[in-house]
Amino acid sequence: MRYISTRGYMGDDGQGVGFIDAMLDGLAPDGGLYLPQTYPTFTAQDLDRFANLSFVELAEEIILPFVAPDLNREQLRALLKKAYSTFSIPEITPLKKLDEDNYLLELFHGPTLAFKDVALQLLGGLLDFALADKNKQVTVLGATSGDTGPAAIEGLKGVNNSRIFMLFPHNRVSHVQRKQMTTTGAANVYPIAIDGTFDDCQKLVKELFNDKKFKEQQNLTAVNSISWARLLPQMVYYFHAWGRLNKKPLAFSVPTGNFGDVFAGFAAQKCGLPIEKLIIANNDNDIVTRFVSNGDYSIKDVIATQSPSIDISIASNFERYLFEVMGRDSAALRQTMDSFANSGKLPTLSKPQMAQVRNTFAAFSANETEITATIKAAWQGHGILLDPHTAVGLYATREYQKTTDALVVTLATAHPAKFPDAVEKATNQRPDLPLELRHILAATEDSSLVDNSAEQLKNFILSQS
Numbered sequence: 001m002r003y004i005s006t007r008g009y010m011g012d013d014g015q016g017v018g019f020i021d022a023m024l025d026g027l028a029p030d031g032g033l034y035l036p037q038t039y040p041t042f043t044a045q046d047l048d049r050f051a052n053l054s055f056v057e058l059a060e061e062i063i064l065p066f067v068a069p070d071l072n073r074e075q076l077r078a079l080l081k082k083a084y085s086t087f088s089i090p091e092i093t094p095l096k097k098l099d100e101d102n103y104l105l106e107l108f109h110g111p112t113l114a115f116k117d118v119a120l121q122l123l124g125g126l127l128d129f130a131l132a133d134k135n136k137q138v139t140v141l142g143a144t145s146g147d148t149g150p151a152a153i154e155g156l157k158g159v160n161n162s163r164i165f166m167l168f169p170h171n172r173v174s175h176v177q178r179k180q181m182t183t184t185g186a187a188n189v190y191p192i193a194i195d196g197t198f199d200d201c202q203k204l205v206k207e208l209f210n211d212k213k214f215k216e217q218q219n220l221t222a223v224n225s226i227s228w229a230r231l232l233p234q235m236v237y238y239f240h241a242w243g244r245l246n247k248k249p250l251a252f253s254v255p256t257g258n259f260g261d262v263f264a265g266f267a268a269q270k271c272g273l274p275i276e277k278l279i280i281a282n283n284d285n286d287i288v289t290r291f292v293s294n295g296d297y298s299i300k301d302v303i304a305t306q307s308p309s310i311d312i313s314i315a316s317n318f319e320r321y322l323f324e325v326m327g328r329d330s331a332a333l334r335q336t337m338d339s340f341a342n343s344g345k346l347p348t349l350s351k352p353q354m355a356q357v358r359n360t361f362a363a364f365s366a367n368e369t370e371i372t373a374t375i376k377a378a379w380q381g382h383g384i385l386l387d388p389h390t391a392v393g394l395y396a397t398r399e400y401q402k403t404t405d406a407l408v409v410t411l412a413t414a415h416p417a418k419f420p421d422a423v424e425k426a427t428n429q430r431p432d433l434p435l436e437l438r439h440i441l442a443a444t445e446d447s448s449l450v451d452n453s454a455e456q457l458k459n460f461i462l463s464q465s
């Protein structure tokens with residue numbers, strides 16, 4: 001499989017780049033995002049056969065065509081086994097039935113209780129493999145407002161030839177999230193509290209990546225959600241859920257921030273999975289919902305909500321979908337993105353393009369009251385505690401089902417114990433941390449406090465070399 005950039009880069013030889021290079025690059029050199037040159041297609045017979053496979057066996061079938069020839073089947077199998085052995089239940093991503101037309105797809109049984117583990121547990125192994133293969137060392141640098149940091153650290157701790165520096169806003173992540181980052185005891189992990197906000201953390205990361213000399217000298221690399229290697233493993237659970245539900249046509253409802261998870265569903269559909277509709281579920285930060293309803297994709301200020309992992313002003317993976325809906329015309333896409341960068345608003349798409357958008361997606365946004373009401377109703381009606389992100393998803397499902405009788409699978413993206421305040425407010429129940437995680441509460445923390453200054457951050461990283 002070869003990869004191309006949404007903005008036209010096709011590798012130095014014009015033939016596209018391999019999976020490992022696309023993974024190590026993260027962002028393509030022209031500022032675009034990598035996508036496969038073509039999607040593999042799975043036939044109806046393939047899909048029937050997949051329906052009987054375990055999660056790990058299925059992952060091997062889905063992921064192999066995307067990583068070959070850089071990895072062969074045996075190499076991939078070994079990495080998959082290791083990655084998913086860290087999940088607390090053998091089914092990895094189980095379905096929970098709510099009623100005849102509704103299932104929750106639980107994606108939070110990984111080590112940090114968020115769906116990001118599904119990708120990041122595998123990414124650590126892939127990175128390890130790639131670095132040994134290329135005889136390379138990298139410095140992973142990222143910023144987190146809460147969920148990405150623990151999942152990235154948990155996935156990359158102990159990975160040879162890599163160090164991971166994760167910035168988080170001092171005193172502004174939850175107690176559990178901070179503990180998850182600071183108690184690994186791993187020598188290659190550097191959690192850094194920045195004296196500032198999450199925006200400050202992101203700005204610092206950008207500044208360091210923009211310093212070409214520092215970037216090259218340190219081999220800086222990112223593991224944020226624009227990395228294709230993060231989207232790829234997320235395709236697997238769409239196939240898995242479909243097989244478990246007797247292969248009926250399905251709609252999926254996806255709590256959406258940066259559009260990574262929902263794009264993974266779109267890619268699964270491209271590969272032949274019969275997905276009827278992808279339901280985009282936003283909170284008050286509704287840029288994608290506005291786009292689907294009336295073509296308005298424009299930046300607004302971020303609103304802080306009780307579902308913080310989807311509080312975004314732009315959806316960074318949306319460019320991947322635009323590229324597809326624009327017929328993979330990278331010149332037109334580049335113009336569109338330039339115009340968006342200048343004006344904060346996407347030029348309107350054509351009528352046929354918008355028709356295509358609405359054929360693929362439905363979109364709804366849940367406000368704070370609706371999120372709380374959804375958590376409360378699920379507790380009273382089904383005895384289930386939903387985290388606030390999953391509640392955004394289930395709200396969108398219910399809205400969608402007002403006009404169809406479709407079978408809908410709602411992606412449950414975090415364990416309720418990660419957001420105990422929102423859950424308690426709605427239900428008067430305070431969810432307990434699962435046993436496997438309780439030890440971190442008492443474990444000794446190790447982190448560094450750095451000023452909100454690019455110079456000081458660079459010096460800190462250099463001093464750890």
Ligand SMILES: *Cc1c(COP(=O)(O)O)cnc(C)c1O
Pocket residue numbers: 114115116147148225255256257258259260261262309310389413414
């Ligand atoms: C990251 C995250 C999301 C959003 O995923 P995207 O791929 O950015 O759309 C949803 N829910 C939770 C709990 C998350 O951590």
